[in-house]
Amino acid sequence: MRVAVIGAGVIGLSTALCLHEQYHSLLPSLQLEVYADRYSPHTTSDGAAGLWQPYVSDCGNLQETLWNKETFDHLLGCLGSAAAKEMGLFLVSGYNLFTQPVPDPSWKNIVLGFRNLTARELELFPGYSYGWFNTALMLECRSYLPWLANRLTQRGVKFFHKKVESFQEVFAQGVDVVINCTGMRAGELQPDPELQPGRGQIIKVLAPWVKHFIITHCIESGTYNSPYIIPGSEFTVLGGVNQRGNWNEENSAQDHTTIWEGCCRLLPSLQNAEVVQEWSGLRPTRPRVRLERETIRHGRLQAEVIHNYGHGGFGITIHWGCAMAAARLFGTIIQEKKLASPP
Amino acid sequence: MAAPKVAVVGAGVIGLSTALCIAETCPSCSVTVLSDQFSPNTTSDAAAGMLIPHSCPGTAIHVQKQWFKETFTYLFSISNSAEASEAGIHLIFGWQVYKNTPDETPPFWSDVVLGFRPMSEAELQKFPHHRSGQAFTTLKCDCPLYLLWLEKRLKAAGAQLYTKKVADLWELHHEYDIIVNCAGIGAHQLVGDEKLFPVRGQVLKVHAPWVKNFIRDGDGSTYIYPGIHSVTLGGTREKDCWSLSPDPGTSKDIFDRCCSLEPSLRGAQVIKVKVGLRPSRQCVRLEKEVLSQGEVKLPVVHNYGHGAGGFSLHWGTAIVAARLVGECIAALQSSSSRAKL
Numbered sequence: 001m002r003v004a005v006i007g008a009g010v011i012g013l014s015t016a017l018c019l020h021e022q023y024h025s026l027l028p029s030l031q032l033e034v035y036a037d038r039y040s041p042h043t044t045s046d047g048a049a050g051l052w053q054p055y056v057s058d059c060g061n062l063q064e065t066l067w068n069k070e071t072f073d074h075l076l077g078c079l080g081s082a083a084a085k086e087m088g089l090f091l092v093s094g095y096n097l098f099t100q101p102v103p104d105p106s107w108k109n110i111v112l113g114f115r116n117l118t119a120r121e122l123e124l125f126p127g128y129s130y131g132w133f134n135t136a137l138m139l140e141c142r143s144y145l146p147w148l149a150n151r152l153t154q155r156g157v158k159f160f161h162k163k164v165e166s167f168q169e170v171f172a173q174g175v176d177v178v179i180n181c182t183g184m185r186a187g188e189l190q191p192d193p194e195l196q197p198g199r200g201q202i203i204k205v206l207a208p209w210v211k212h213f214i215i216t217h218c219i220e221s222g223t224y225n226s227p228y229i230i231p232g233s234e235f236t237v238l239g240g241v242n243q244r245g246n247w248n249e250e251n252s253a254q255d256h257t258t259i260w261e262g263c264c265r266l267l268p269s270l271q272n273a274e275v276v277q278e279w280s281g282l283r284p285t286r287p288r289v290r291l292e293r294e295t296i297r298h299g300r301l302q303a304e305v306i307h308n309y310g311h312g313g314f315g316i317t318i319h320w321g322c323a324m325a326a327a328r329l330f331g332t333i334i335q336e337k338k339l340a341s342p343p
Numbered sequence: 344m345a346a347p348k349v350a351v352v353g354a355g356v357i358g359l360s361t362a363l364c365i366a367e368t369c370p371s372c373s374v375t376v377l378s379d380q381f382s383p384n385t386t387s388d389a390a391a392g393m394l395i396p397h398s399c400p401g402t403a404i405h406v407q408k409q410w411f412k413e414t415f416t417y418l419f420s421i422s423n424s425a426e427a428s429e430a431g432i433h434l435i436f437g438w439q440v441y442k443n444t445p446d447e448t449p450p451f452w453s454d455v456v457l458g459f460r461p462m463s464e465a466e467l468q469k470f471p472h473h474r475s476g477q478a479f480t481t482l483k484c485d486c487p488l489y490l491l492w493l494e495k496r497l498k499a500a501g502a503q504l505y506t507k508k509v510a511d512l513w514e515l516h517h518e519y520d521i522i523v524n525c526a527g528i529g530a531h532q533l534v535g536d537e538k539l540f541p542v543r544g545q546v547l548k549v550h551a552p553w554v555k556n557f558i559r560d561g562d563g564s565t566y567i568y569p570g571i572h573s574v575t576l577g578g579t580r581e582k583d584c585w586s587l588s589p590d591p592g593t594s595k596d597i598f599d600r601c602c603s604l605e606p607s608l609r610g611a612q613v614i615k616v617k618v619g620l621r622p623s624r625q626c627v628r629l630e631k632e633v634l635s636q637g638e639v640k641l642p643v644v645h646n647y648g649h650g651a652g653g654f655s656l657h658w659g660t661a662i663v664a665a666r667l668v669g670e671c672i673a674a675l676q677s678s679s680s681r682a683k684l
Contacts, residue, residue, distance in 0.1 A: 079469075085610045090553040091469075093436040112466050113478055121457050121480070124423055124434075133458055133480075135436075135466070135556070209433040209485075209571045211555045233553040269427035 001029045001334070002174055006164050006189075007181030007309075008036035009045040010141055010319045013148035015179055015308055018323035019330055020155050027334060034152065035170070037163035040145035044183055045315060047202060047281035049230035049237035050088065050144075051213055052137040052317050055223050056096070058106040061288055065106045067321025072110050074320045075137050088143025092231065093135040094213030095121075097128035102217075104132075111136045125266065128216065136213075139316050140232055164189070167305060171298040177333060178305045179326060184284040186309040192290070195310055198283035199246035200224065200239060201255040203263075205273035207236040214266055216240070224283075224313050227262030235276055238263040242283065242313065251278045286310030291322055293329050304333050347372045347672045348518065352509050352533070353525035353647070354378035355385040356392075356484075356657045359493035361525050361646050364661040365668050366500040372672070375519070376497065379508035379529075382490035386527055387653060389546060389619030391568035391575035392431075392484035393557065394418065395439075396452050396655040401626025404451050407652075410659025412455045417658045418482045431488025431571060437557030438462055440476035440604075445561060449477075456481040470604070476561070483557075484654050485570045509533065512634065516641045521671045523644045523664060528622040530647045536628070539648055541620035543581035545593050547601075548573040551611035558604050565600040573614050576601040580651075582623075589616040624648030629660055631667050642671040 005016040012034060020032050040046050052075065054068045078084055079091065095117065108114040117131040125131070149159070164170055167189060170178055180186060187195050210231045218226040224242040231237075240262055241255050256278065264270045286309075294305045308326045311318055349372050351362040358376060366374045382388055396411045398404075422432040440462070453459040462476035470476065494504060509515065512522050512533065524530060531539045551574045559566040568575040576597055594616050602608045628648045634641040646664040649656055 080606050082606075082609065084607050085553065088553075090555065090607065092555045113460075113463055115458065115460065118458055133436075138553075207428070208552065209428050209431070211433060211435045211569060231555060268423065268425045269433075271425045272428050 001027055001176050002031045002033070003177045003179065003330075004170050004175040005032070005034045005179040005181060006036065006170070007183055008034055008039050008145070008149075008159075009043040009181065009183055010145065010315050011183065011308055011311060011322065012036065012179070012181035013145055013152065014319045014323040015181055015326045016152055016157060017148055018320070018327045019179070020152065020157060022327050023330065023334070024155065032157045033160060033175075034157060035160045035162055035164050037161065039161065040149070041142050043141070043145065044281045044284070045141040045145060047200070047279045048141060048316055049202070049232060049239070050138045050140040050316055051092070051230050052139065053215070054105070054107050054314050054317050056102065056105055056217060064289060064318060067318045067325065068107060068314070069110045070321035070324060071318055072137065075139060083147070086143065087147045088138070088140030088233065090138050090233065091135055092138045092213055093133070095125070095131055095133055095215070097125050097131040097214065097216045099128060099130070099218065101130045138232065141316065167296055167303070168298065171296070171303045176303065177330065178303070180305055180307045181309060183309050183311070184282045186284070186290075186307070194286050196245055196285050197247050198224075198285040198312060199241065199243040199248060199280065200283055200313070201241045201251060201259065201278070201280045202237050202239040203256065203259055203275055204235040204237055204277040204279070205270065205275050207231070207270060207273040209269065210236045210267065216266065227259065227266050229263050229267055229270070236273065238270070244285070247282065249280050249282065251280050283313045284310050285312040289318065289322060291325055293333070306330060347520045347675065349374050349521045349523060349668060350515050350519040351376045351523040351525055352378065352512070353527055353529065354381045354490075354504065355387040355525070355527050356490065356653050357527060357646055357649060357660065358525035359490055359497065360657045360661040361523055361664045362502055363493055363497055363500065364658070364665040365523070366497060366502050368665045369669060369672065374497070374500070374502040376502060376504045377507045377509055377515070379506065381504070381506065382487040382494070385490065386619040386622065387490060388486045389544065389617040390486060390654060391546070391566070391570065391577065392486055392489065392654045393568050394456070394482045394484070394655050395559065397651045399626055399650065399652060401624075407656070408451050408455070410656040411452050412659070413662060414656055414658040415455050415482060418484065422482055426492075428571075429488070430492040431485030433483055433485075433571065434480055435483050435557055435569060436478070436480040437559070438466065438470075438476050438478050439559045439561050440467075440470045440473035441561040442473050444475040453479070472603070473560075483568065483570060485572075488571065512641065512643060513636065516639065520675060521642045521644065521668055523646060523668060525646050527647050528620045530622065530628075530645075534645075539622060539624050540583055541585055542623045542650065543579060543584035543586065543618065543620055544577065545579045545589060545597065545616065545618050546575050546577040547594055547597055547616055548614045549576055549608065549611040550614055551608055553607065554605060560604065565597075565604060567601050567605050567608070574611070576608070585620065587618050587620070589618055621650050622648055623650035627656070627660060629663055631671060642675065644668050644671060
């Protein structure tokens with residue numbers, strides 16, 4: 001049973017690991033391969049700061065909320081282990097700021113110590129009159145992706161550096177199941193008008209005195225189109241741009257200014273921070289994550305695709321829940337093919 | 344009298360902040376800081392600089408609270424300014440955890456720090472050996488950055504700073520009108536204060552930039568304080584121990600205790616080990632004294648004995664010391680004008 005995972009961002013690698021962990025002993029014939037044209041540090045995931053935080057509103061999507069929770073709980077469980085540092089995993093606390101009162105988010109009981117901001121805390125942020133404080137997790141992909149890749153390599157999973165042009169190309173080579181974790185470029189394998197880029201730009205600075213994340217929200221501008229500051233283990237990420245429909249992966253001077261001025265207004269001490277790097281990427285935005293099975297005709301055969309893409313600006317936040325769900329779909333497939341060993 | 348000449352003995356957090364407060368409240372004064380040690384070799388440099396007060400048995404609670412509040416307010420506004428990184432001041436959230444649940448009443452400083460609340464069950468799961476705790480956001484003053492910043496502000500205000508070992512306050516009476524004694528543990532020798540005793544503290548400064556929250560065991564024995572360039576792991580509280588040499592066995596013990604609170608520290612590299620002698624006393628000695636040798640009088644303002652609370656209380660006590668200096672100046676000026684009659 002040959003399974004090809006296409007895509008080596010946080011979704012592709014975690015889905016591959018989850019699948020292998022769950023099925024390699026049940027399915028001795030399982031041969032797992034990863035195909036991608038970009039590996040860490042050149043994936044979309046590498047540009048993300050790595051903060052676990054879903055969007056402020058879940059739009060009634062309970063399934064995604066559950067996947068977020070599964071991810072948080074899984075990561076929290078990894079915190080005490082020796083692997084945490086290698087994974088790039090650690091606790092971080094901070095602020096979410098609003099210009100008016102908002103309902104509590106779906107994730108208020110998932111994170112630790114969620115509470116509203118006090119009046120004195122709000123004095124720190126002129127222009128914002130309401131907010132939250134909580135402890136969440138950071139998962140830095142520049143550590144996590146190599147960690148996942150190492151675990152996969154140890155398990156005998158093979159990696160291929162190539163751009164897959166079509167599902168047919170992969171099936172023609174004898175692959176039985178494709179796991180489609182192609183993120184932003186899923187549309188190149190199968191048109192999907194619902195998948196749109198949410199262009200982001202970030203400035204990485206040296207500001208080790210910043211210990212808390214600060215995320216502002218502006219209802220009119222939309223999610224992540226408002227300044228945010230996220231402290232990593234080495235650098236602090238400044239951001240606040242989310243341009244729907246913009247495919248440009250080049251850094252924009254205009255956006256740099258918007259981000260820099262917005263973040264310095266939020267935290268005046270940043271004025272003295274040294275800029276280390278600038279990066280742009282495309283959030284694979286979709287009204288909801290596409291996580292489903294599809295049977296594709298391949299000549300006279302039926303081949304299976306499990307889609308797992310469209311995680312927008314919450315890929316890291318939701319990745320493990322989705323990986324488990326994709327693994328369950330895979331379980332259904334092998335059940336149908338009666339390939340799994342009896343319990 | 345001509346511009347009063349004030350000498351401040353001691354260049355730790357108390358000496359420098361007191362000198363600055365005097366320079367700012369009394370612009371006509373000339374202020375000189377004299378010390379045998381400057382940053383990074385003062386007691387303050389070993390401290391993590393966390394604004395978490397200790398209870399000082401000899402000082403009224405409302406006074407301690409006022410000093411803490413004045414210090415917090417002063418540093419809070421610096422932390423929120425463009426100077427924060429140069430001054431080494433930043434906010435930090437964390438947890439104080441207890442193995443044995445303390446009494447219900449929140450500490451006197453709970454409404455001065457930000458967002459003080461009991462820890463939730465979910466938060467306590469991270470600390471399996473502890474049963475309860477408090478969560479709050481407070482300020483941290485990173486040494487040596489903060490001391491260097493105070494020195495810079497002092498120089499900008501026209502103050503002079505000299506390395507000099509002062510063995511006796513009377514050495515200074517020719518050149519200076521008023522002496523401010525901020526000698527910390529040095530006051531034991533300098534003014535023969537037998538009530539002042541060291542409480543030795545050893546700490547490790549480690550490289551662990553992924554630790555973003557502080558953790559403190561409520562019994563005061565073990566703490567993890569993330570700073571700008573290192574994380575301070577502590578500590579010890581050895582009463583009447585004068586040794587400034589780091590003890591390797593103690594280092595290992597501190598490291599193990601901290602790893603038990605925060606397992607990810609196992610991977611942290613130790614940058615250096617520091618030792619400081621907390622200048623401890625029943626209460627801070629914050630008062631005027633007029634020394635005399637025959638007809639000659641020497642006004643002294645004492646400001647020492649802050650124990651473990653130097654950073655937490657420094658600005659509040661500096662304000663009082665500056666006020667006492669003002670009173671000394673007024674007394675000198677009225678006696679000199681009387682002398683002219």
